Amino acid sequence: MTEDSAVTEGRRVRVVLVDDHRMFRTGVQAEIGETERTGVEVVGEAADVDQAVTVITATRPEVVLLDVHLPGGGGVEVLRRCAPLMAAAEHPVRFLALSVSDAAEDVIGVIRGGARGYVTKTITGADLVDSVFRVQDGDAVFSPRLAGFVLDAFASTDAPPVDEDLDRLTQREREVLRLIARGYAYKEIAKQLFISVKTVESHVSAVLRKLQLSNRHELTRWATARRLV
Structure with missing residues (x-):
């Protein structure tokens, strides 16, 4: 219609x-x-x-x-x-x-x-x-x-496995993580999520801290390994 x-x-x-x-x-x-x-x-x-x-x-x-x-x-x-x-x-x-x-x-x-x-x-x-x-x-x-x-x-009768690392992240942090792993720049993420670049930076810092990672390259590998990209 x-x-x-x-x-x-x-x-x-x-x-x-x-x-x-x-x-x-x-x-x-x-x-x-x-x-x-x-x-x-x-x-x-x-x-x-x-x-x-x-x-x-x-x-x-x-x-x-x-x-x-x-x-x-x-x-x-x-x-x-x-x-x-x-x-x-x-x-x-x-x-x-x-x-x-x-x-x-x-x-x-x-x-x-x-x-x-x-x-x-x-x-x-x-x-x-x-x-x-x-x-x-x-x-x-x-x-x-x-x-x-x-x-x-x-279609699956099995419950999805619990990922304790992923569960530490808020929903917004997961969104930012996924976009970072896909190669988006901070400005692009800010535009997509209707937030400021500073807020994006804060979310990335929180994700790196919670997952004990050092940089976005490690973050991308982490997300790719879990098929989150």
Whole structure:
């Protein structure tokens, strides 16, 4: 379904945006929130877990666009606390993860938590509108290749092995680690994650300290050995 067809059919969907970057929320609102054009009405925004639960409970939207990494416990915590709304017999709230991360553990985590899909922030406005309406209909929606993570995870009866070293890192530190290992410069990482270069440097220092590594070359080898790249 395209933006035009959604409006032609007279369909409307009420959406809450949950992301800790105000500029990103503003961009999404500008891209998809023109109700007469897209059929999407943004009825609330939130920047952390507590705000998200409060706004979602108060507005009861059809769809929540949910970032994976949020202050207060992340998207998985929002899903946990909103489980009764997802399970409602009438007018259930459905969640679509919208994240910069394309890491398998992030995708699997929110899908296990109850999200109906997962798309990355490289998605176009038209495709995001289409995804929102599909999730409203109860469909599962994924960016290319991410569906494979979910299929592999749910096809396996074995729990993934625990990596104590990786568990020492926060979700944001894992994102930075992955981008460093892929060869991104600090400025590129800052732009992708909507944070400052200084913050990137702080995360890298924390990762090196926690993993007892000396430089980004060792970090890249460490990440590659664990297939995190």
